[in-house]
Amino acid sequence: MRKNILFLGTGTYKKNIFKHVGAKNNIYLLTNKTPTWENDFICDYRIIDTFNKLDTLKSAMELESLYGIDGAMIIAEPYVEVAGVIFDALGFPGVSEEVSRNCRNKFEMKKCFINHGVPVAEGFQVHTKDEFIRAALKMDNSFIVKPIASWGSYGVKRVRNKSKKYLEKIYNEIIEHTYRMNKSTVLLVEEYLDGKELSVEALVYDGEVFPLAINDKPTPLEGPYFFDLDYVINFENSQEEEKEIFEITKKALKALGIQNGAAHLEMRCTSRGYKVLEAACRLGGGSIPDAVEKAVGVNMYEQYMNIALGIKPQISKHKLMCAGVRIIYRYKEGIIKAINNVEEVCMWDGIEDISIRVKPGYKIILPPKNYKISLGYIFATGNSLRGVTDLLKRADEKISFQI
The missing domain is CATH 3.30.470.20 (ATP-grasp fold, B domain)
Known part of the structure; x- marks a missing residue:
């Protein structure tokens, strides 16, 4: 019998989970944008603001009252904290609001790790430019600065210059990004790990x-x-x-x-x-x-x-083969005029899938102006770590983006 599952979020590379779950169950979606390809897999949806927990919970409860939701799954990182509110209110197996907050706030996460003896990098939470500069001066000549709540390495930067002018520049750069992404001005400064x-x-x-x-x-x-x-x-x-x-x-x-x-x-x-x-x-x-x-x-x-x-879950692991994923980037700003050789590379032995998220006409903008710079990914299998790594690299080099 098909169950009704609430999906918390979506994303560019999330089609496979929609496909797998939708083949056996009914999907109801909470998302911050109007569905496009998701419409092939979902039964209903609600548009939400991930920063508004109360309204998000109301949307979840509305879908629950209409359809009788049986469980919920976190699909994308920005939905983690609101997910905790939903799991608590509806009693689904998942993470509590407290746990979801620990998972989203990197400083709270670090404190949890330290309190339980998990080895981590030394770090400081900072709320202002002055706090940031004081924390930076306590670090070695090379350290990391990152938003307190982000994902995909967005806004993460290694700093090797501790002059006041440069630190002020870096602070302003990261703050602009983190506020745009998370409506937050809190940063984490931590040691760089080799x-x-x-x-x-x-x-x-x-x-x-x-x-x-x-x-x-x-x-x-x-x-x-x-x-x-x-x-x-x-x-x-x-x-x-x-x-x-x-x-x-x-x-x-x-x-x-x-x-x-x-x-x-x-x-x-x-x-x-x-x-x-x-x-x-x-x-x-x-x-x-x-x-x-x-x-x-x-x-x-x-x-x-x-x-x-x-x-x-039924877990039965067997070491079958080596498998890997390579994210596609092009470190040159400009407009993509053409994308070539994708179909040819798809035919290579060991290449399982290639997903390109952009089309000709897409404008590449690099950090610090923009951190969402992936153009797609390549998925491959083989007999060894080196073999798969080399195959992924060759495939990436063969795919041509005319910029």
């Missing part, structure tokens, strides 16, 4: 954490901006390394209080050991869940759907 970055994809049911896969990020992320380029599921970690990474993941998600849902956690392997950067109570972005299914045989869309309906 070392390789990785992510862990997980599910949580009734407080039990199920880590599924470790994504390597083969391209070093050293700044000044930190846009993830590639995620490749890595089976080449030793058993000891995998165990340590998974144990830190469990500890971090429990520290945040996540009881039910999906999770995406990022950390760095530094010269002082593993350090957690942050965690999100949602699925990883883009085609990461699809890569997890190819690599270990677990359909994260379906299992997250089950969790939302109060059903214990």
Whole structure:
């Protein structure tokens, strides 16, 4: 029997979760924009303001009264905090308002981690320009500044110049972005962590954490901006390394209080050991869940759907193949005149999917003016970390954007 599931948000690369869940259940959508492609998968929707929790809750309760909603799923990061209000009010399995606030506010998240012994970078919350400059002067010559609530590395920057004039410039730059995105002027200043970055994809049911896969990020992320380029599921970690990474993941998600849902956690392997950067109570972005299914045989869309309906996920992992995702960027401003070779690359062995979110006529604007600079993604599979990484790189280089 089909169930009625409330989707909290949508996004450019979210079609696969709509497709998977919509094949078995009815989807009702809360979104901050008029649906387009989503109309192929949804039964009804309401337009909401994600900054207005009361009105968002009213919209959710209206859909619940009309259709009898059976559960809810967080689809996109901007909807996390309002999601907690909905889960609390309607009694669905998910995250509470307190937990959702911990997951959205990076300083509250850091405090939760510290209180539970999870290794993190040293950091300070700042509310004014003067506080920012004082915090910056306490840091080493290289440090990170980021919005207190953002996603996708939007507004995150590595700073290596501590002159007052430069710090004032950086502060104004990041504040303009974070207010536009989150209506907030609060920033986080923290130490820069050296070392390789990785992510862990997980599910949580009734407080039990199920880590599924470790994504390597083969391209070093050293700044000044930190846009993830590639995620490749890595089976080449030793058993000891995998165990340590998974144990830190469990500890971090429990520290945040996540009881039910999906999770995406990022950390760095530094010269002082593993350090957690942050965690999100949602699925990883883009085609990461699809890569997890190819690599270990677990359909994260379906299992997250089950969790939302109060059903214990069926987790049976097997190391099947290496799989990865590469985000497409072009670091040149201008108008795209043509996009070439996509169909040819789609035919290559190992290429599973290519999604281009822009069309000719799209204007590329780079940071600090604009942080939404991804043009699409490539999803590939293969026999090794290096093989998939090389394939993704060659595919990216072959796809041509005339700017």
